[in-house]
Amino acid sequence: xxxxxxxxxxxxxxxxxxxxxxxxxxxxxxxxxxxxxxxxxxxxxxxxxxxxxxxxxxxxxxxxxxxxxxxxxxxxxxxxxxxxxxxxxxxxxxxxxxxxxxxxxxxxxxxxxxxxxxxxxxxxxxxxxxxxxxxxxxxxxxxxxxxxxxxxxxxxxxxxxxxxxxxxxxxxxxxxxxxxxxxxxxxxxxxxxxxxxxxxxxxxxxxxxxxxxxxxxxxxxxxxxxxxxxxxxxxxxxxxxxxxxxxxxxxxxxxxxxxxxxxxxxxxxxxxxxxxxxxxxxxxxxxxxxxxxxxxxxxxxxxxxxxxxxxxxxxxxxxxxxxxxxxxxxxxxxxxxxxxxxxxxxx
Numbered sequence: 001x002x003x004x005x006x007x008x009x010x011x012x013x014x015x016x017x018x019x020x021x022x023x024x025x026x027x028x029x030x031x032x033x034x035x036x037x038x039x040x041x042x043x044x045x046x047x048x049x050x051x052x053x054x055x056x057x058x059x060x061x062x063x064x065x066x067x068x069x070x071x072x073x074x075x076x077x078x079x080x081x082x083x084x085x086x087x088x089x090x091x092x093x094x095x096x097x098x099x100x101x102x103x104x105x106x107x108x109x110x111x112x113x114x115x116x117x118x119x120x121x122x123x124x125x126x127x128x129x130x131x132x133x134x135x136x137x138x139x140x141x142x143x144x145x146x147x148x149x150x151x152x153x154x155x156x157x158x159x160x161x162x163x164x165x166x167x168x169x170x171x172x173x174x175x176x177x178x179x180x181x182x183x184x185x186x187x188x189x190x191x192x193x194x195x196x197x198x199x200x201x202x203x204x205x206x207x208x209x210x211x212x213x214x215x216x217x218x219x220x221x222x223x224x225x226x227x228x229x230x231x232x233x234x235x236x237x238x239x240x241x242x243x244x245x246x247x248x249x250x251x252x253x254x255x256x257x258x259x260x261x262x263x264x265x266x267x268x269x270x271x272x273x274x275x276x277x278x279x280x281x282x283x284x285x286x287x288x289x290x291x292x293x294x295x296x297x298x299x300x301x302x303x304x305x306x307x308x309x310x311x312x313x314x315x316x317x318x319x320x321x322x323x324x325x326x327x328x329x330x331x332x333x334x335x336x337x338x339x340x341x342x343x344x345x346x347x
Contacts, residue, residue, distance in 0.1 A: 037094035038076035050276035057268040090252030113184040115310035132327035150273040152245040162215035166236035169305035220287035
């Protein structure tokens with residue numbers, strides 16, 4: 001009987017000790033950090049692909065110590081400006097925001113939206129890793145207090161959809177085109193002779209359907225998945241400007257990460273953004289093929305008249321922002337579409 005009691009006592013002590021050890025191990029285990037990531041794009045687009053790719057990479061590379069919760073389609077805030085304020089305060093940890101929507105916080109970010117900055121998808125890939133881009137990131141961080149890790153491809157300006165085909169520069173005259181009310185975008189279309197018209201994103205489909213505006217600008221893939229080509233017949237492949245989405249991280253969040261975690265986040269973001277840029281390019285090519293097969297008119301207007309029309313605007317911008325001229329010239333030097341060995345140029 002005494003043996004039974006002693007055994008019961010020992011079992012009880014063992015259970016208590018086991019629970020004590022488990023509690024203490026739990027206390028000393030690395031806590032799981034959950035980062036909130038918001039963006040305004042839909043769940044079928046490249047921005048979501050970038051976010052989901054980062055989510056998978058971070059969870060794997062930190063062994064689950066860091067998790068990312070994604071809030072797409074403006075679910076944290078429908079205002080890109082407000083979302084940026086959330087990042088500054090640390091309420092939100094990560095986001096991807098269009099440069100056109102948040103350039104009001106940093107004038108030099110508007111450099112990315114100037115006309116004909118990049119010539120092709122291949123040019124964008126080099127530009128994304130360029131010194132001018134890194135300098136703009138540093139300026140943004142100093143002025144806004146939010147860190148930029150990389151840039152995505154939103155494709156804005158790759159093409160213009162319209163009710164009537166745009167075959168040449170003259171077809172742009174008096175064209176009522178909806179665009180973001182970014183000063184650079186408005187000035188570009190005014191230089192082309194068009195009439196930029198403000199329309200809320202949520203009202204764009206109906207506005208195109210009812211003829212409140214004649215045209216709009218976006219990437220072919222966005223035009224396809226958002227259904228804009230259901231109410232538009234033509235697409236002009238002009239690439240009049242390039243607009244990306246900057247990948248942002250709250251300084252509060254960045255500073256509380258260990259150096260190892262910062263390194264993992266940095267390289268993972270760069271990989272996710274590189275993948276997204278390539279993914280959206282492939283989807284753009286696919287969208288053009290599908291739309292052509294559906295009988296939509298795809299035009300490729302001569303860019304030179306558009307470039308000539310944009311030159312006064314560029315000169316105005318360079319005079320207002322002298323550093324932009326040097327950045328622009330550097331970006332043109334790293335254009336893989338025009339670079340040739342000097343030995344070949346001398347032939």
